[in-house]
Amino acid sequence: MSLVFKGFKDILLVLIVTFPFLGSGDVHSMEIQRVVSSGGIEAWLVEDHSLPIVSIRFSFPGGSVNDPTDKSGLANMSTKLLGEGAGEFNSQKFHRRLEDLSVSLNFEAYKDIILGSMKTLTRNRDEAFDLLKLALLKPRFDDDSIQLIRAQIRSRIARNKNNPNNIAQRTYWSMMFPEHPYRFESSGTFKSIAKISKYDLKSFVRSNLVKTGLIIGVAGDITADELALSLDKTFGGLPRYFEKNEIENISPRTLGKVVVVKNNLPQSSIVFGQNGLARNHPDYYAAYLLNHILGGGGFTSRLYKEIREKRGLVYSVYSYLLPLDYSSLWLGAAATDNKSVKDTIKIIKSEWSRMQDYQITQEQLQSARDNIKGSFSLRFNNTASIAGMLLEIQRKGLGINYIQNRENIYDMITINDINRVAKKWLDPKSLTFVIVGNPSNIISSEVISGK
Numbered sequence: 001m002s003l004v005f006k007g008f009k010d011i012l013l014v015l016i017v018t019f020p021f022l023g024s025g026d027v028h029s030m031e032i033q034r035v036v037s038s039g040g041i042e043a044w045l046v047e048d049h050s051l052p053i054v055s056i057r058f059s060f061p062g063g064s065v066n067d068p069t070d071k072s073g074l075a076n077m078s079t080k081l082l083g084e085g086a087g088e089f090n091s092q093k094f095h096r097r098l099e100d101l102s103v104s105l106n107f108e109a110y111k112d113i114i115l116g117s118m119k120t121l122t123r124n125r126d127e128a129f130d131l132l133k134l135a136l137l138k139p140r141f142d143d144d145s146i147q148l149i150r151a152q153i154r155s156r157i158a159r160n161k162n163n164p165n166n167i168a169q170r171t172y173w174s175m176m177f178p179e180h181p182y183r184f185e186s187s188g189t190f191k192s193i194a195k196i197s198k199y200d201l202k203s204f205v206r207s208n209l210v211k212t213g214l215i216i217g218v219a220g221d222i223t224a225d226e227l228a229l230s231l232d233k234t235f236g237g238l239p240r241y242f243e244k245n246e247i248e249n250i251s252p253r254t255l256g257k258v259v260v261v262k263n264n265l266p267q268s269s270i271v272f273g274q275n276g277l278a279r280n281h282p283d284y285y286a287a288y289l290l291n292h293i294l295g296g297g298g299f300t301s302r303l304y305k306e307i308r309e310k311r312g313l314v315y316s317v318y319s320y321l322l323p324l325d326y327s328s329l330w331l332g333a334a335a336t337d338n339k340s341v342k343d344t345i346k347i348i349k350s351e352w353s354r355m356q357d358y359q360i361t362q363e364q365l366q367s368a369r370d371n372i373k374g375s376f377s378l379r380f381n382n383t384a385s386i387a388g389m390l391l392e393i394q395r396k397g398l399g400i401n402y403i404q405n406r407e408n409i410y411d412m413i414t415i416n417d418i419n420r421v422a423k424k425w426l427d428p429k430s431l432t433f434v435i436v437g438n439p440s441n442i443i444s445s446e447v448i449s450g451k
Contacts, residue, residue, distance in 0.1 A: 030380075032390065032400055035218075037228040039236045043216035044390040044400070045227055048383060052122035054220035055383035056132075057391040058235075060114040061213035064186040065326070066245055071195050073188015075109035077153060078204040082107045082116075084145040086134035091145045094131070103128045105135065109186055112325040113395070114208060119384055122221040125230075133234045136209055141201050153193055160187070164269040164436040168333075171261055172271045172434045176252035182327065212241040217390030220383040249326050251275055254430040258345065258443070261436045267315075268341045268437025269333070272348060274430045276321050276328035279396045286413050286421040287330075288321060292368045293418075294355050295319025295332055300367065302355070303332070307347050313340040317348075330425070341439035352428040360418055369410050376406065 033045045043056075064075040083098075083105055085091040098105055101124040108115045116136075120128035160166040170185060177183040188196075214235065218227055254274045277284050288296075295303040295318050303317045319332035336344050379385050393402050435442065 032403075033224050034400060035224045035227050035231070037231040037236075039232040041211065041214070041216070041231040041235050043218050043227060043231055044394060045217075045222070045224055046219040046383075046386050046390065047221075047223060048219060048386075049221050051383075052221050053119065053383050054122060054125050054128075054218070054222045055119045055387040056117065056216065056218045057384070057387040058116045058214065058216040059391060059395060060116075060209055061112070061325075062208045062244060063110050063113045064184065065111050065181040065247055066208065067181065067184065067188075069181075070192060071188070071200060072184040072192045073153065073186070074192075074196055074200055074204055075114065075208070076186045076188065077149060077193065077196055078201050078208075079107035079109045079114055079116075080149050080153070081141055081145060081201060082135045082139050082205075084149065085140040085142055086131070087138040087140075089134070090140065090142060091148075094135075098131065101127055101131075103131060105132060107135075111182060111186060117384070117388075125222065129230045129234045133237070136205075136235070137237050139202075139205060141198050143198070146198060146201070150193055150196075153187055154190060157187055157190060157193070164263055164265060164267075165333075167261055167263070168269045168271040168434045168436045171259065171436070172273070172432070175257070175259065175432065175434070176254065176273075176329070177250060177327070178253065180250045180326070181247065182250075182324070206239065207242045207244070210239045210242050211235065214238070215391055215394045217387040217392075217394065219386035219390065247326050252327055252329055254427075254432045256430050256432060258433045259435070260439060260442055261434065262438060263436050265437055266338060267335060268338050268435050268439050269335055270341065270344065270433060270435050271331070271333050272345075272431055272433045273319075273329050273331035274427050274432070276323060276330040277425065278328050279323040283421050283425065284321075284323070285409050286417040287425055289365070289368050289372065289410065289413055290355070290418050290421055290426075291319055291321055291330070292372055293360060293364060294351065296321075297368060297371060300371070302351050303348065306351055307334070307344055311343070311347070313344050313347070317344070338438050339440045341435055341437065342441050345433055345435075345442075349428050349431060352426055352431060355422045356426050356428075358422070360415060362415065365413075365415055365418065369413075372410060373407050 030046055033047070034042065035045050036042045062075065064072065067074045083094070085094045089097060102121050103124060104117070104119040106117050118128060118132050174183045216231070222230070252273075252275055277287050293302060295301045298304065298318075301318070303319060307317050308314050314334050314336040317332070317334040319330065322329045322331050332348070334344055334348070379389055393399070
């Protein structure tokens with residue numbers, strides 16, 4: 001039975017900000033509403049009644065960074081089991097009910113957060129929120145479901161064990177953070193997964209799915225009044241707070257090494273990087289523009305033009321900024337034939353160094369601005385992507401006016417800003433490379449067997 005809620009303004013705090021909708025080439029009026037329920041649960045909402053669909057994205061702080069050292073993969077395994085039966089529904093019945101209602105419900109564990117999402121038709125909205133509530137508050141963790149998910153995770157670990165890209169990533173993270181939880185893969189290992197018990201899974205949910213730090217973004221066919229009631233109904237039963245492990249901020253150990261992981265393949269996978277910037281650092285936006293010119297701008301970036309377009313040395317090459325909750329990296333990756341690895345690394349280092357003294361033109365700066373602004377608008381093409389963007393804006397503390405102000409932020413960045421940030425932040429001597437393959441004529445700091 002569908003309920004219509006009216007006259008609940010006394011239980012809401014609504015702050016409305018209007019900005020132009022940037023998706024699909026059309027300009028629409030979009031309003032972000034800050035909705036706070038009577039129980040104090042906050043969400044940001046964009047109403048869109050053009051289609052009978054509601055999407056929600058939500059996150060809890062923590063993620064795999066809080067996994068016990070000997071039980072890495074606990075967050076990942078716990079979240080995968082949240083959708084495998086809850087309350088009166090075993091796994092089969094729970095999945096069937098979701099399917100009957102055309103509800104999409106997913107949970108994922110990342111290094112810093114637990115991420116959840118739900119998408120539902122308006123007519124099934126109330127039942128969909130009920131199922132989400134059950135998954136959060138009453139997950140079953142039946143033995144057969146635990147065995148199934150454990151087997152699936154083991155299968156993925158086995159596949160990744162011989163995947164050169166995954167090997168490169170694992171090796172790089174373990175080098176950058178040798179004594180920090182970031183060194184562990186979110187999926188865990190064969191040994192750690194075997195140690196995780198039903199008690200561990202239940203304890204994880206009680207400890208991590210809490211109101212403190214909960215962030216919610218919603219978009220679609222739902223009003224602020226209706227959402228406020230759904231927030232209390234769905235999330236109101238969560239514990240308020242739980243004492244978490246103290247995680248220290250850390251700088252990555254970018255020591256300028258070249259490490260080769262021997263693998264008898266005709267191609268090599270390369271991961272490289274240096275220290276990065278926090279998302280709230282005053283230089284972040286200038287660094288983002290700089291990276292777009294250096295390696296983040298696809299076909300227009302210097303790394304692509306110099307290494308692939310001019311010399312044909314790689315299949316792909318790119319760089320990007322990765323701000324984390326407890327650290328930050330400026331990362332890149334490339335894929336090439338073994339015989340081309342040496343030249344590829346040489347040019348990456350050269351371009352990294354060249355950008356410190358390279359005087360970009362106003363045309364290059366404007367092109368980078370236009371690309372960044374234009375690609376951002378493409379993210380607003382459905383309710384799920386809008387809800388996700390609302391979540392990320394809150395997580396990063398960018399402010400409810402961020403989308404309205406974003407273009408002005410990039411427009412204010414000058415050539416002098418780009419040059420200053422390049423000299424300050426780019427550090428070719430600290431660039432650390434991990435190569436998985438059998439590269440020719442590489443002088444490496446360390447060689448690791450890929451077996």
